[in-house]
Amino acid sequence: MVIVMKPEATAEQLQEVISKIEELGYKPHVIYGTTRSVIGAVGDERGKFVLQSLEVMDGVESVIPILKPYKLASKEVKKEKSIIKVGNVSIGGKELIIIAGPCAIENEEQIINTAKAVKSMGAHILRGGAYKPRTSPYTFQGLGEEGLKLLKKAGEIANMPVVTEVVNPEHVDLVCEYVDILQIGTRNSQNFELLKRVGQTDKPVILKRGMSMTIKEWLMSAEYILSEGNRNVILCERGIRTFETATRNTLDLSAIAVLKEETHLPVIVDPSHATGFAKYVPCMAYAAVAAGTDGLMIEVHPQPEKAFSDGPQSLNFNSFGKMVEKLRQFASIAEKI
Structure with missing residues (x-):
């Protein structure tokens, strides 16, 4: 259910509704809008209509059922686009955000030189893999914590936020220290x-689409993150796995248009x-920018x-x-800075 507060609702009335939820x-998720606040109440679907009683509380304008299975990711909860800020970078706003860097961090010289180069050419965020989940157990698996240290150092030198993949729940706290x-x-x-x-962390999360995932399944995975309290x-x-072998995967650019209709979350393309x-x-x-992406993730290596x-x-x-250089032309046409 979504509990819509009146524009003039006080902070005390909002807190009373949260306590009642x-x-x-049920678990309340408050979303502060420009004119009013709404509260997403998430929990057991079977008894959700008990929440309808909240309509009589002071400050409440209406209680609306959420029809989508992905509750917090849906535009039914939040109509405005979510803009996620990382340092001085805003993802989901008017600017096309470029994330660039190597697939794997190999050594200090490689990651620092790449950071300096991509920053000078217009990238906003540095990427680099410290832990590499590979199809074969005999291929390079990453440098682990040493890679995280090098990534953080490179980001500080180039004055860029950094992103890396986390592959194990046990590594989350460690990775959060560096990225x-x-x-x-x-x-x-x-x-x-x-x-x-x-x-359960306060770090923004880039959630890649599973290689055989439907859009609904993808949004349900996002819901797992959102339901734990992380809104970013x-x-x-x-790309998704199809019968085509000419490319590694099949890039589904139509997903951008669908997601812009279904969710308030930013969408980027790799x-x-x-x-x-x-x-x-x-x-x-270029095609992704024309389709409306909020950003791009590009692998770059010296x-x-x-x-x-x-x-x-x-x-x-x-x-x-x-x-x-050419992207700037497409971004201008797509009304991205």
């Missing part, structure tokens, strides 16, 4: 214990993992041919710079 056995944004990768997008754990979720379309080939990344990035992980889909510095 908790008394009835500004947590990433949930495609293989963990339905790891519900991990989703709940990152939902960013959805990342990274054309690197979607295509699997560096030569296809720029054109898919020497892709020597990369420990995902070299074929990584842009070198020169290619990344050229792409960003």
